[in-house]
Amino acid sequence: MKEPDFAERVYWLVTQIPYGQVATYGQIATYAGSPRAARAVGTLLRHSLENYGELPWQRVLNAQGRISFKGDLGRAELQRALLEAEGISFHQGQCDLRRVRWAPREVFWDVD
């Protein structure tokens, strides 16, 4: 049985984020075993639509509870709309992570 690679761990973890809750890129990277790979998580999710259309990618935000984008405003608006539809509210462009942050009860993968 092959050990799941980083990308597989990331995609699986994102599917574990409960409806109405969110996780940060750093959280996903940490749970996937690479605490410093937050940026890599973003890289993977950027292509998630084409590779994993089922993924609830909208539930992943940056460490400040904000939607991360440099361009592509359309997708940012879609993400916010999807989250608000789940009951997550935004104030000044950011949501209250203390309230909606996903706090898994189990350990998935240890840091390498």
Place this chain on the structure above:
DNA sequence: TTAGTGACTGCAT
């Protein structure tokens, strides 16, 4: 194989 890029992050200015 090397170099460049980016849906990140924490610390320093």
Place this chain on the structure above:
DNA sequence: CATGCAGCCACTA
């Protein structure tokens, strides 16, 4: 509070 910047790491050309 706003930038800047180096560290990180997977992906692509």
